[in-house]
Amino acid sequence: MYIYLTNKERTLEKLDSEPKIxxxxxxxxxxxxxxxxxxxxxxxxxxxxxxxxxxxDASSSLQKGAFLVCNNIPVVENGRKVFEQRFQNRARMIENEPGFVAIRVCRPLNSDTYVIMTFWEKEQDFLNWKQSSAYEHAHKKRGTSEGIDMQKPQIFPRPSFVETYDVLL
Structure with missing residues (x-):
């Protein structure tokens, strides 16, 4: 499965009915x-x-009217394997959270930044998840000697950042 993020509506006019836009x-x-x-x-x-x-990595179908959170994580070339293994071995607890819609773990094909997309019924569902034990479990190694963010050599060339979107159509 592939995802394209574009702000060029003209490119979409040529698509047939197969892709979901x-x-x-x-x-x-x-x-x-x-x-x-x-x-x-x-x-x-x-x-x-x-x-x-x-x-x-993906679970569930995308839906209109959702709230999208994009965690943008730059990863150096030689760190991709380690980073991807982390997500392939994730606990998958987020899928059971109230208001969770879908997840897409996206490998970049024309940049160095992975995007972890989580879709929620509404913004409050995402905020509630950030306060949950599932979130705590998913991030429990962050900042510790076992965490991927503290291992040497460092695989993150710059800080990650989060963007949030409303899914209109």
């Missing part, structure tokens, strides 16, 4: 971003700012 608005902004989910690679007229990902 969702319009996203950055929380509090007017700019539109399009998330295109496809089972196979597709031809799009992309620009340098457009991003392409291969989905390496």
């Amino acid at each position: 969702f319009r996203l608005t950055l929380k509090g902004e007017d700019d539109l971003l399009h998330l295109v989910e496809s089972d196979s690679m597709i031809e799009l007229e992309l620009t340098e700012s457009d991003l392409i990902f291969e989905v390496i």
